[in-house]
Amino acid sequence: MDGYAKHAFEPFAVTVDLAVFTIRAGALHVLLVERGQEPYAGRWALPGGFVRPDESAEGAARRELGEETGLTDVSGLHLEQLRTYSEPGRDPRMRVVSVAFAALLPDAPEACGGGDAARARWTPYDRARELAFDHDRIVADARERVGAKLEYTCLATAFCPPEFTLGELQQVYETVWGATLDRPNFRRKVLATPGFVEAVPGAARLTGGRGKPAALYRAGTAAALHPPLLRPTPEGRPA
Amino acid sequence: MDGYAKHAFEPFAVTVDLAVFTIRAGALHVLLVERGQEPYAGRWALPGGFVRPDESAEGAARRELGEETGLTDVSGLHLEQLRTYSEPGRDPRMRVVSVAFAALLPDAPEACGGGDAARARWTPYDRARELAFDHDRIVADARERVGAKLEYTCLATAFCPPEFTLGELQQVYETVWGATLDRPNFRRKVLATPGFVEAVPGAARLTGGRGKPAALYRAGTAAALHPPLLRPTPEGRPA
DNA sequence: TCAAAAGTGTTGGCCATACACCCATGT
DNA sequence: ACATGGGTGTATGGCCAACACTTTTGA
Numbered sequence: 001m002d003g004y005a006k007h008a009f010e011p012f013a014v015t016v017d018l019a020v021f022t023i024r025a026g027a028l029h030v031l032l033v034e035r036g037q038e039p040y041a042g043r044w045a046l047p048g049g050f051v052r053p054d055e056s057a058e059g060a061a062r063r064e065l066g067e068e069t070g071l072t073d074v075s076g077l078h079l080e081q082l083r084t085y086s087e088p089g090r091d092p093r094m095r096v097v098s099v100a101f102a103a104l105l106p107d108a109p110e111a112c113g114g115g116d117a118a119r120a121r122w123t124p125y126d127r128a129r130e131l132a133f134d135h136d137r138i139v140a141d142a143r144e145r146v147g148a149k150l151e152y153t154c155l156a157t158a159f160c161p162p163e164f165t166l167g168e169l170q171q172v173y174e175t176v177w178g179a180t181l182d183r184p185n186f187r188r189k190v191l192a193t194p195g196f197v198e199a200v201p202g203a204a205r206l207t208g209g210r211g212k213p214a215a216l217y218r219a220g221t222a223a224a225l226h227p228p229l230l231r232p233t234p235e236g237r238p239a
Numbered sequence: 240m241d242g243y244a245k246h247a248f249e250p251f252a253v254t255v256d257l258a259v260f261t262i263r264a265g266a267l268h269v270l271l272v273e274r275g276q277e278p279y280a281g282r283w284a285l286p287g288g289f290v291r292p293d294e295s296a297e298g299a300a301r302r303e304l305g306e307e308t309g310l311t312d313v314s315g316l317h318l319e320q321l322r323t324y325s326e327p328g329r330d331p332r333m334r335v336v337s338v339a340f341a342a343l344l345p346d347a348p349e350a351c352g353g354g355d356a357a358r359a360r361w362t363p364y365d366r367a368r369e370l371a372f373d374h375d376r377i378v379a380d381a382r383e384r385v386g387a388k389l390e391y392t393c394l395a396t397a398f399c400p401p402e403f404t405l406g407e408l409q410q411v412y413e414t415v416w417g418a419t420l421d422r423p424n425f426r427r428k429v430l431a432t433p434g435f436v437e438a439v440p441g442a443a444r445l446t447g448g449r450g451k452p453a454a455l456y457r458a459g460t461a462a463a464l465h466p467p468l469l470r471p472t473p474e475g476r477p478a
Numbered sequence: 479t480c481a482a483a484a485g486t487g488t489t490g491g492c493c494a495t496a497c498a499c500c501c502a503t504g505t
Numbered sequence: 506a507c508a509t510g511g512g513t514g515t516a517t518g519g520c521c522a523a524c525a526c527t528t529t530t531g532a
Binding site for chain 3: 165166167183184187188210211212213214215
């Protein structure tokens, strides 16, 4: 931080890029926007934009999130800094350093595509390929981070509406991890963690027609998960 | 990323800040430099500097790490992006966005204080207070991250010289966590994790004069730790 | 009456904690 | 001889995966 003067640096542009996830129809989806101009015109990309002079990167990310999703109250949504991508040449025109964020939403407000992007669309994660710039990598990093964080934080509730059933919560895990979990054990683990979820005293909701109505829960106040809820070892890992 | 033009942004300065940790005399130390000019002249700060036009933030961090520590081969050392600090006003003069890194070194090359900093010094973590800018927060974030990563990665070997004893490795954990661990159990857990450490076939080294000579180990190739090595619950946590 | 989903009970095995104990070296 | 640190053995208890079972609804 020493030895700088006004001319000691070349100006950098600082942007934010957002990997916004939701779960729809049992599949992980990510919000993409279609680029209207070169470079990468017509290609899909992560939403994002410039950090303004008077705001932090977090502020910019939250503002963009609101603009792109059309959500008015974006204050309570989970937004997490992922990492910063700074390779020279990641934008062909100029030096752009981008602070990437991961955001999690409950099943999506269908409306999206406000802001300055041409179009916006929820895309199944598996089909979010060949994105502009280095966004393929960013979205892969974000997905890995989200998957890992489900293990040891209470993050999964961020994918759920304000009131949800344990079955829905379990589907979040199963969708993000691509694995199936044992329902009785999942239930016990969640309920055994104080502050993960809290029961809603009143009603019970129908699951989708068939089956016993499930109890409703709200997100609790805890942030960390002790002990963690580990994803099943994919194959013969020593653990 | 849409809608930019050469004038669409105010120039930001982009810097890196490094929280470089080592273990000395059984205590966690962090590398600090003394600032030679305003603001915060005379105060201690994290080493760091501007990202140059032709290098990434990682490249800048590695370069600064070499300059500040005097290490010539800095290629194998653990360097990890922590997060980016971008609050407006974190530097009183101008808009500076800083990408912070955490680095881990084996017991320190005594020589430090090259580069453009006035002086540099290894400081016990507990005395690294009232640093310049928001560096108090950065160093605290870095310490927390390192402590957490010891649980589920093989990172601890980054604090050790190329060949080390299990006792030294255990001291890394005990120092960073501020807890004592059971030696037999620690040993078993480490050896039960394939790729964490590998035995050095040849010699055994004296521990410091007294005691039975300890076997030597090298860092293995594994990155993750399954199952994790959890820090002892400080006090009656439900886990 | 059956299917489907929620929820409860139970058991067996694994692992980790705690601690006892032996080994090798310097003083 | 003893202190010091390295290393091995072992048993108890807790946790968890697996699965059987009951409950409540819609069709």
